[in-house]
Amino acid sequence: xxxxxxxxxxxxxxxxxxxxxxxxxxxxxxxxxxxxxxxxxxxxxxxxxxxxxxxxxxxxxxxxxxxxxxxxxxxxxxxxxxxxxxxxxxxxxxxxxxxxxxxxxxxxxxxxxxxxxxxxxxxxxxxxxxxxxxxxxxxxxxxxxxxxxxxxxxxxxxxxxxxxxxxxxxxxxxxxxxxxxxxxxxxxxxxxxxxxxxxxxxxxxxxxxxxxxxxxxxxxxxxxxxxxxxxxxxxxxxxxxxxxxxxxxxxxxxxxxxxxxxxxxxxxxxxxxxxxxxxxxxxxxxxxxxx
Amino acid sequence: xxxxxxxxxxxxxxxxxxxxxxxxxxxxxxxxxxxxxxxxxxxxxxxxxxxxxxxxxxxxxxxxxxxxxxxxxxxxxxxxxxxxxxxxxxxxxxxxxxxxxxxxxxxxxxxxxxxxxxxxxxxxxxxxxxxxxxxxxxxxxxxxxxxxxxxxxxxxxxxxxxxxxxxxxxxxxxxxxxxxxxxxxxxxxxxxxxxxxxxxxxxxxxxxxxxxxxxxxxxxxxxxxxxxxxxxxxxxxxxxxxxxxxxxxxxxxxxxxxxxxxxxxxxxxxxxxxxxxxxxxxxxxx
Numbered sequence: 001x002x003x004x005x006x007x008x009x010x011x012x013x014x015x016x017x018x019x020x021x022x023x024x025x026x027x028x029x030x031x032x033x034x035x036x037x038x039x040x041x042x043x044x045x046x047x048x049x050x051x052x053x054x055x056x057x058x059x060x061x062x063x064x065x066x067x068x069x070x071x072x073x074x075x076x077x078x079x080x081x082x083x084x085x086x087x088x089x090x091x092x093x094x095x096x097x098x099x100x101x102x103x104x105x106x107x108x109x110x111x112x113x114x115x116x117x118x119x120x121x122x123x124x125x126x127x128x129x130x131x132x133x134x135x136x137x138x139x140x141x142x143x144x145x146x147x148x149x150x151x152x153x154x155x156x157x158x159x160x161x162x163x164x165x166x167x168x169x170x171x172x173x174x175x176x177x178x179x180x181x182x183x184x185x186x187x188x189x190x191x192x193x194x195x196x197x198x199x200x201x202x203x204x205x206x207x208x209x210x211x212x213x214x215x216x217x218x219x220x221x222x223x224x225x226x227x228x229x230x231x232x233x234x235x236x237x238x239x240x241x242x243x244x245x246x247x248x249x250x251x252x253x254x255x256x257x258x259x260x261x262x263x264x265x266x267x268x269x270x271x272x273x274x275x276x277x278x279x280x281x282x283x284x285x286x287x288x289x290x291x
Numbered sequence: 292x293x294x295x296x297x298x299x300x301x302x303x304x305x306x307x308x309x310x311x312x313x314x315x316x317x318x319x320x321x322x323x324x325x326x327x328x329x330x331x332x333x334x335x336x337x338x339x340x341x342x343x344x345x346x347x348x349x350x351x352x353x354x355x356x357x358x359x360x361x362x363x364x365x366x367x368x369x370x371x372x373x374x375x376x377x378x379x380x381x382x383x384x385x386x387x388x389x390x391x392x393x394x395x396x397x398x399x400x401x402x403x404x405x406x407x408x409x410x411x412x413x414x415x416x417x418x419x420x421x422x423x424x425x426x427x428x429x430x431x432x433x434x435x436x437x438x439x440x441x442x443x444x445x446x447x448x449x450x451x452x453x454x455x456x457x458x459x460x461x462x463x464x465x466x467x468x469x470x471x472x473x474x475x476x477x478x479x480x481x482x483x484x485x486x487x488x489x490x491x492x493x494x495x496x497x498x499x500x501x502x503x504x505x506x507x508x509x510x511x512x513x514x515x516x517x518x519x520x521x522x523x524x525x526x527x528x529x530x531x532x533x534x535x536x537x538x539x540x541x542x543x544x545x546x547x548x549x550x551x552x553x554x555x556x557x558x559x560x561x562x563x564x565x566x567x568x569x570x571x572x573x574x575x576x577x
Binding site: 026052053071072073074075080081085086089090091092098099100101102103105120121122123124125126127128130131146147177178179180181 | 360361362391393394395398401402424425429430431432433434435436437438439440441442443444446447448469470471472473477478480481483484485488
């Protein structure tokens with residue numbers, strides 16, 4: 001059986017500038033942040049990022065890795081607006097394909113099914129077609145004749161997702177309340193990389209959750225990376241919730257160039273181990289919060 | 292309270308004196324879902340969330356409500372000790388889970404039409420076109436906001452209402468910069484199912500309740516909150532608002548509703564921090 005275990009650097013080594021990369025999770029929830037941090041340290045550029053956007057998008061933009069974002073929103077959930085996304089858009093530093101959440105879903109589904117497009121009602125009448133002049137509509141060939149948006153397939157060169165558990169072969173398991181669209185991102189991609197909190201023996205996966213928690217099977221996956229704390233500071237329930245104090249620190253720092261330089265030096269310039277140590281130091285110096 | 296304010300007022304008799312503005316707003320939001328049956332209520336923000344829970348616990352027991360993540364919160368058990376769904380304490384069904392609704396299933400439910408969402412808006416025009424995407428030129432916005440999210444799909448698939456905590460001409464504008472949720476003029480231009488499935492139910496603000504109950508489906512003042520004058524709402528609206536001859540006062544919470552809000556749904560009083568700087572002396576209307 002093929003062993004697909006690799007390091008974050010190995011994953012980055014398989015990516016190329018100009019690629020379209022899909023990132024799983026939703027907002028500030030279960031984002032493959034360790035893989036994102038590895039891309040920050042790389043020389044990759046001109047990436048198109050397809051994402052239900054959170055700090056993954058913001059960090060990649062701040063590092064100058066992104067040419068285009070394809071999304072319906074970019075948010076930190078408990079902090080509504082992602083500061084780097086905000087700044088980047090207001091400076092016209094990136095291109096944006098802004099679509100409805102359902103359209104993004106449909107674009108991934110079309111890609112996964114190897115269809116050129118899928119019809120959807122979402123987008124009609126809104127300004128989404130105005131800001132996406134390449135978007136076409138299609139008329140039902142049946143007697144109803146309804147005109148619908150022809151959402152084009154969002155084919156991904158690579159997908160990055162983070163799950164709670166995986167085995168060495170690429171079977172991935174989520175243990176939280178929501179699978180988000182991680183399976184679809186993997187299916188829509190030429191190559192999919194799963195980071196996880198812990199690589200576990202295949203036989204032990206069903207001790208952690210029911211059969212339907214096995215969201216991703218090894219036919220969908222090319223690489224598996226063990227990255228404990230790899231979704232930090234986004235949530236990875238039940239292993240850990242969102243690190244709200246750290247996220248607040250991130251958002252504050254992102255709003256000011258000098259503060260951002262310090263944040264980058266403290267947390268992002270080193271490797272993943274030094275990131276996790278710096279986060280530990282951050283919490284050691286925080287005043288205790290009453291429960 | 293001025294004469295002008297009082298002359299427009301006519302309180303419903305069940306209202307409780309001493310209810311705060313936030314509590315009046317919770318009830319006004321709850322009223323948006325009255326009569327909706329077994330559909331998903333999707334509130335964005337604390338006041339609409341309290342409204343949806345209140346509606347589920349009282350006059351709309353069939354509503355589905357999530358915990359803000361992927362779980363559906365069970366209404367009181369009709370077979371239990373609280374058959375009226377009054378939500379009295381000790382019903383034994385507080386905050387139980389009745390189902391699972393991850394994002395993928397929310398998107399499916401959107402397409403089936405079995406949902407009524409209450410969204411926010413950075414801008415809203417007289418036909419109910421909503422903007423949550425950006426302010427200014429889309430190509431290089433003055434202020435980037437969250438993005439269109441699901442608003443385009445929501446508004447062509449199922450009923451939508453809006454919650455505006457700061458009623459002002461900055462929000463109620465002649466023309467929105469980026470149409471995210473579509474209004475009645477654009478729905479009419481679409482025709483077909485897009486128009487048939489489109490419905491904007493109400494707009495609840497810190498001053499008033501508005502709807503689109505006019506021949507052209509333009510925004511109309513339905514009621515003013517206790518202590519608010521009609522001309523105050525008109526002045527805070529950046530387009531010409533349809534104002535009926537008689538404007539009723541938004542009903543306040545009943546004693547049972549107030550108890551549910553204060554004791555069960557929001558004992559920490561978080562609702563009072565949703566309307567900063569807008570504390571308005573509440574007095575019993577007569």
